[in-house]
Amino acid sequence: MRIQSPSLSELHAFAVAARVGSYSRAADELAVTQGAISRAIARLEEHLGQTLFAREGRRSVLTPAGADYLAAIAPAIGAIEAASVAVRSRRPAQGLRVSVAPTLFSHWLIPRLPDFRARHPEVTLSFAPYQRDDALTAPDIDAWIRVGQPEWPPGIAADYLVGRDVVPVCRPADLDGPQAIRTPADLLAHPLLCHTHYPDNWQRWLAGVGCAHGPLRPAADLETVALLLQAVAAGLGVAVLQRSLLAPDIAAGRVAIAIDQPVSLNRGYFLCQPSARPPNPALRVWRAWVLGQAVATEG
Known part of the structure; x- marks a missing residue:
């Protein structure tokens, strides 16, 4: 059977232009060019053998035939849109x-x-x-x-x-002034804060960067990275932490990387x-x- 109906793109162009009264505004709404709207409506008029729009100044208004056609097809277009939305909403989560x-x-x-x-x-x-x-x-x-x-x-x-990669962190202020941290050995002049579950972080980082040291005497051990970062920001000492976890506190200016020499742990x-x-x-x-x-x- 030969299909008598026009394409949906032509029908959408016609319906939107009828609603907004302008080919250019219809083009903006449908994210196409004004020429595409004009050509679609011209094809529709040729298909139907009827003039659907007339010009009144800058507006495009429906002819009597256009108004009758819009009244006939608007419910069908709305039904197709509603059915499509309903089917999409039933996609399994x-x-x-x-x-x-x-x-x-x-x-x-x-x-x-x-x-x-x-x-x-x-x-x-x-x-x-x-x-x-x-x-x-x-x-x-x-x-x-x-x-x-x-x-x-x-x-x-x-x-x-x-x-895997760990680095020492300090307050930003610890990187300035006459006592500024410049080398790994400078860190040993500050209280060393340790992670309760990973007490060897300091020893492994110092060994990784080749910094000789005597017995390490931690000033405190804290159970979480969040607590260690708070302690460092408060000036209680320096800590060795995973580099990937530091971005928010560095961006906020609460802490800084003391020595940018990451050591990779297993x-x-x-x-x-x-x-x-x-x-x-x-x-x-x-x-x-x-x-x-x-x-x-x-x-």
Whole structure:
């Protein structure tokens, strides 16, 4: 059967031009050129054998035939638009539940999550409570971001993200004046703050940059990176921390890198998942995005 109806592009051009009374305004609304609107309506008029618009000054107004045609087709155009919106809204949401180490979550991941939401609105992302000794097998969690070393238990697939490189941090004021920190040895004149779970950070960094030292006497040990950064900003001492976690505090002027000589340790943050689980499209999207963010951070 020969199709008698015109194309949707012609119908949209006609309907919008009729509503706004101008070919140029219709072109702006539909993000096409005025010439494209004019040609579409000319094809429609030729197809129907009727003049649909007449000029009145700068306005394009419907002829009686145009008004009758608009009244007949407007409900059909509206029905097509409504049906299309309804079908799109029924696209299945892709759920993803992730457990993330709190330090990386607050200092690195959260500022980047708006980018993920903008790029992948189809993925519903939720976060499970973090458990330090989680076996990485909970059935209601799709992936974990954990601190670890390259060797993971059998059945766990792990991708390195960030966190291997550590640097010493101080107050910005500690980099100026006659007592300014200039060399690794200068740091030893300041109180050394340590991470409770990684007390060897200072020793490993000093060894990595070739700085000889005597016995290290930490002034305090604190349990989280957030507390260490607060202590450094308050002038309580200097600390060795993962470089990838420092950007917000450096940008705010709270801390500064004391000596820009990163030392790479054999641990960092890894994206982990059970390798035997069925493929999860949302997890593939998340993995590609988070690895891209990691490359941008450490690249």
